């Protein structure tokens with residue numbers, strides 16, 4: 001290690017204050033590894049030089065790059081399949097779901113990482129749309145990290161990435177091989193048409209984002225402390241339409257965080273439905 005304990009403590013606090021992501025002492029070595037990578041990318045001598053830049057706040061780009069590198073971006077298509085089965089069977093196929101009454105569905109994939117969650121939803125929404133004329137939808141895709149958001153926006157995935165969760169049928173229908181690099185697949189333009197991409201830090205202001213029938217905020221609260229979890233949920237509540245839904249990751253729960261939702265078990269998935277007057 002080139003950085004002292006105090007230096008790593010300082011950087012861990014900076015990351016937690018900015019993004020809410022907690023690095024415990026046992027994981028400080030990971031932070032140092034990420035600092036070394038960012039330092040190299042910025043042509044700096046080592047992590048210590050980056051540390052001084054961070055402390056003096058002289059290079060905002062380097063700070064952003066470190067925050068970006070501190071995120072865990074693990075994701076895949078149709079991750080936790082039960083969530084997508086429930087979305088297709090219990091919401092899209094349910095005439096009482098608000099989106100069916102309105103023929104319009106607005107979805108937010110918050111903390112979307114590289115976009116696989118949002119494109120999985122788009123595949124299901126496209127099927128729903130094709131079943132009846134006049135149906136429409138919009139998916140807002142956000143993440144804090146510019147790096148992952150850029151890939152989501154491009155809709156470009158390696159052979160390995162498409163193998164994680166996509167059936168051959170969906171792959172052939174909604175993706176095409178890139179001509180420039182045959183190891184990569186691009187999302188077909190029609191799938192992207194009703195999607196917009198935007199950088200959002202869930203701990204900062206995003207009150208202009210509008211209202212949604214369903215908000216997917218999966219596998220991000222798990223990295224946050226209790227205070228931040230409550231802060232994020234209390235603001236997410238205001239973006240969900242009455243009787244709309246919030247979906248969290250498999251290891252996350254709303255218990256102790258909000259009383260504005262009712263638990264709904266849809267197939268094997270848990271959805272949180274906002275109370276009519278929530």
Ligand SMILES: C[S@@+](CC[C@H](N)C(=O)[O-])C[C@H]1O[C@@H](n2cnc3c(N)ncnc32)[C@H](O)[C@@H]1O
Nearest residue numbers: 019071074075111113144145201202218219220
């Ligand atoms: C593990 S991924 C989850 C991706 C997807 N939701 C899923 O479940 O497969 C977590 C994502 O949360 C993002 N993230 C972490 N802290 C954030 C914050 N404060 N605001 C917005 N995004 C954040 C990271 O950049 C990362 O891409």
